[in-house]
Amino acid sequence: MIRFQTKFHKEPNLVRGIFSLRSLVFPGVVFVVLLILPPIIPRFYTYTLAVILETALLAMSLNMLVGHGGLFQFHHGVFYGVGAYTVALILTKTPLPTWVALIAGPLMAALTGLVIGWFCVRLSKLYFGMLQISLGSLVWAVVFRWYRLTNGDDGIHGIPMPPFITSQSSVYYFILIVFAICLIVMYLIFKSPFGATLQAIRDNPERCEAIGVNVRRHQLIAIIIATFFAGIAGDLFVVLEGSVFPDLLFWVLSLEIFIMCLLGGWFTFAGPILGATIMVSLRTFVGIYTEYWTLILGIILILLIFFLPEGVWGYVLEKFHSQPKEAIEKGSV
Amino acid sequence: MEIGQTFTFAALGIQFLVGLSRAMILFIVSAGMSFVLGVLRVPNIAHGSLYMIGAFSAFTISNLLGGGPGGFWMALILAPFVVAVVALIAERSLFCHLYEREHLMLLLFTFALMLILGDLVKIFWGADYRSIMAPDMLRGSVSIFGSPFPRYNLFILIIGPLVAVGIWFFSNKTKVGKIARAAAVDREMVGAIGINVSWVFAFAFVLGCFLAGLGGALVSPTTSISLGMDHDIIMEAFLIVTIGGLGNMWGALVGSLIFGLSQAFGILFWPQFAIVFPYIAVAIILIWRPRGMLKSVW
Numbered sequence: 001m002i003r004f005q006t007k008f009h010k011e012p013n014l015v016r017g018i019f020s021l022r023s024l025v026f027p028g029v030v031f032v033v034l035l036i037l038p039p040i041i042p043r044f045y046t047y048t049l050a051v052i053l054e055t056a057l058l059a060m061s062l063n064m065l066v067g068h069g070g071l072f073q074f075h076h077g078v079f080y081g082v083g084a085y086t087v088a089l090i091l092t093k094t095p096l097p098t099w100v101a102l103i104a105g106p107l108m109a110a111l112t113g114l115v116i117g118w119f120c121v122r123l124s125k126l127y128f129g130m131l132q133i134s135l136g137s138l139v140w141a142v143v144f145r146w147y148r149l150t151n152g153d154d155g156i157h158g159i160p161m162p163p164f165i166t167s168q169s170s171v172y173y174f175i176l177i178v179f180a181i182c183l184i185v186m187y188l189i190f191k192s193p194f195g196a197t198l199q200a201i202r203d204n205p206e207r208c209e210a211i212g213v214n215v216r217r218h219q220l221i222a223i224i225i226a227t228f229f230a231g232i233a234g235d236l237f238v239v240l241e242g243s244v245f246p247d248l249l250f251w252v253l254s255l256e257i258f259i260m261c262l263l264g265g266w267f268t269f270a271g272p273i274l275g276a277t278i279m280v281s282l283r284t285f286v287g288i289y290t291e292y293w294t295l296i297l298g299i300i301l302i303l304l305i306f307f308l309p310e311g312v313w314g315y316v317l318e319k320f321h322s323q324p325k326e327a328i329e330k331g332s333v
Numbered sequence: 334m335e336i337g338q339t340f341t342f343a344a345l346g347i348q349f350l351v352g353l354s355r356a357m358i359l360f361i362v363s364a365g366m367s368f369v370l371g372v373l374r375v376p377n378i379a380h381g382s383l384y385m386i387g388a389f390s391a392f393t394i395s396n397l398l399g400g401g402p403g404g405f406w407m408a409l410i411l412a413p414f415v416v417a418v419v420a421l422i423a424e425r426s427l428f429c430h431l432y433e434r435e436h437l438m439l440l441l442f443t444f445a446l447m448l449i450l451g452d453l454v455k456i457f458w459g460a461d462y463r464s465i466m467a468p469d470m471l472r473g474s475v476s477i478f479g480s481p482f483p484r485y486n487l488f489i490l491i492i493g494p495l496v497a498v499g500i501w502f503f504s505n506k507t508k509v510g511k512i513a514r515a516a517a518v519d520r521e522m523v524g525a526i527g528i529n530v531s532w533v534f535a536f537a538f539v540l541g542c543f544l545a546g547l548g549g550a551l552v553s554p555t556t557s558i559s560l561g562m563d564h565d566i567i568m569e570a571f572l573i574v575t576i577g578g579l580g581n582m583w584g585a586l587v588g589s590l591i592f593g594l595s596q597a598f599g600i601l602f603w604p605q606f607a608i609v610f611p612y613i614a615v616a617i618i619l620i621w622r623p624r625g626m627l628k629s630v631w
Contacts, residue, residue, distance in 0.1 A: 138609060263441075292452045292455065294449075295452035295456075298447075298448030301445035302445045306430070306431075309434060
C-alpha cells in the first residue's frame with residue numbers, strides 16, 4: 001500500500017489540495033484566451049477550435065482508460081457514435097426537447113459501455129481490445145445497415161437545434177463551457193482515490209487483487225465513466241455539425257483517437273488535448289495544401305516515435321517541469 | 334427485412350463453398366499476420382495496406398505483360414515479392430530500430446506505416462477502381478449441386494490448402510522456420526545461443542507481408558481493386574487471428590473458416606445484416622474461450 005502511495009501520488013499536491021494555485025494558472029490563462037478569441041480570429045478558425053475541443057474531450061475520455069487504466073480500449077469511437085446517434089434520433093424522430101436528447105446521449109453511451117465493458121473486463125490486454133472491436137463492430141454494422149432507423153450509410157443530416165446553440169459563436173461557447181466542466185470533473189476523478197486505484201491497477205493488477213481491490217469492478221466503473229464522457233463528446237459533435245454518419249462508429253476513428261492519446265502523452269493528464277490538437281490541425285491545415293495529408297501525418301508520427309517516445313506533452317513535462325519520471329515505467333502497461 | 338431465399342440443399346452447398354473460398358483468402362492474409370504477431374508480438378496494422386499493394390501491383394504486372402493469361406500468372410507470382418521488398422525496406426530502415434521500445438509504440442509505428450503506404454498507393458495508382466481478368470481456364474463457372482459455381486473460387490479452394498501445407502512445411506521442417514518458431518516462444522534464449530534475432534524478426538515480418546501480398550494478388554480478379562481494400566481486410570484478419578489464438582497458424586485457419594462461413598451463411602439467411610454475423614460469431618467465441626480457440630504462442 002505504502003509503495004503505491006509514494007509511487008503514484010504526488011504527496012505535496014495532495015497535501016496542498018487537489019487544485020493548487022500554481023497548477024491553476026496555465027489552464028486558467030488558456031481558458032481566458034479561448035474565451036476572448038472568437039471575435040478576433042476568422043470564423044473558420046473558431047470552427048476549427050470547436051472541433052479541437054470536441055475531439056480533445058473524446059481523447060481525454062479514452063485516455064482515462066488507456067493511459068490511467070491500462071485498458072486496451074480499441075473501439076472507443078462506438079460510444080461516441082452511440083451518443084451522437086442517440087441525440088440525432090431523439091431530435092429527429094421524437095418531439096422531446098433538446099435537453100432530454102443531450103442528456104440521453106451520454107446515458108445511452110454509458111449504457112452501451114456497461115454492456116460491452118461487462119463482457120470485456122473478463123479478458124486481458126489484447127484480447128480485451130479484440131473483443132471490444134468485435135462487439136463494437138457489431139454496433140457499427142447494425143447502425144450501418146439498419147436503414148429504416150438510422151438511414152444507413154447516408155447518416156442523418158439537418159438535425160434541428162434550439163436557438164441558443166445555432167449561431168457559430170454560441171456553439172463555440174457552448175462547447176468550450178461543456179469541455180471546461182468535463183475537464184474539471186475528469187481531473188477530480190483522476191486525483192480521487194478511485195483514480196489512484198485505477199492507476200495502481202494499471203501498474204500491477206495482481207498486487208491490487210492481492211490487497212483486496214476488485215479489479216474488474218473498478219475497470220468496469222472506469223469504462224462506464226469514460227464512455228459517458230465519450231457520449232458527451234458525441235453530443236458536442238451533433239451540436240457542432242448538425243449531422244451524424246456511421247463513420248463515427250468505424251474502427252478507423254477509434255484508432256485515430258487512440259493515436260491521439262499516444263501522441264500527446266498517455267501517462268499525462270493533459271496529453272490527449274495536445275494530441276487531438278496536433279491531429280485536427282494537421283488534418284485541417286495540411287489538408288488545405290495537399291490531399292496526401294495522411295502521408296504527412298504518418299511521417300510526423302514516425303518522427304515522434306523515434307524522438308519523443310513519451311508523447312509531446314510527456315516530453316514537455318519532463319523537460320520543463322523537471323518532474324520525476326515516476327509514472328513512466330517501461331513495460332508496466 | 335426479407336429473410337433469405339429458399340433453403341434448398343443446393344443453395345446451402347454453394348453458399349458453403351463460397352464461404353470456404355472466402356475463408357481461404359482470409360486464411361492466407363491472416364496467416365501472415367499471425368506469423369508476424371507470433372514472432373514480433375506486434376499487431377501489424379499495415380498488413381491490410383500490404384494486401385492492397387499486392388492487389389495493385391498484380392494489376393500493374395499483369396498490364397505490363399499484356400493482360401493475357403501469362404500476365405496473370407506472372408502477377409500472381411511476382412506481386413507477393415514486390416510486397417515483400419516493400420516490407421523489407423520498411424523493416425530494415427525503420428522498424429528494426431524500435432524492437433526495444435514500448436509495445437504500443439510498435440503498434441503506433443505500424444499505424445503510421447499504414448497511413449504512409451495508403452497515401453503512396455494513392456500517389457502511384459490513383460483513386461480509380463481497377464480490375465484484372467482471370468485467364469480463360471479460370472473464367473466462367475462449373476456446375477456443382479446443379480448450381481453454377483465460379484471456377485476462380487474453385488481455384489482459390491485449391492490454392493488455400495496448398496499454402497497451408499507450405500506454411501506447415503516451412504515452419505516445421507526447415508531450419509529458418511524452426512528458429513522463427515523458437516523466437517516466437519523465447520526470443521532471449523534464441524539470441525543467447527548466437528542467432529541474430531534482429532534478422533529473424535526481419536525475416537518473419539517479410540514473410541508475413543509476403544502472405545498479405547499473395548492474398549491481395551489472389552483476390553484481385555474477384556473484386557475491384559481500390560483504395561479502402563486495406564480497411565476492409567485488416568479488421569477481419571485481426572479478429573481471425575484473435576479467435577484462433579494469437580500467433581497460432583492453425584488457429585488462423587480455424588478462425589478464417591468460422592469467419593468466412595458465418596459471413597456466407599449470413600448472406601443466405603439475412604442479407605441486410607449479413608456483415609453482422611461474423612462479428613457475432615467472434616464475440617461468442619471470445620466470451621466462451623477468452624484466449625482463442627487454439628493455444629496461443631504468447
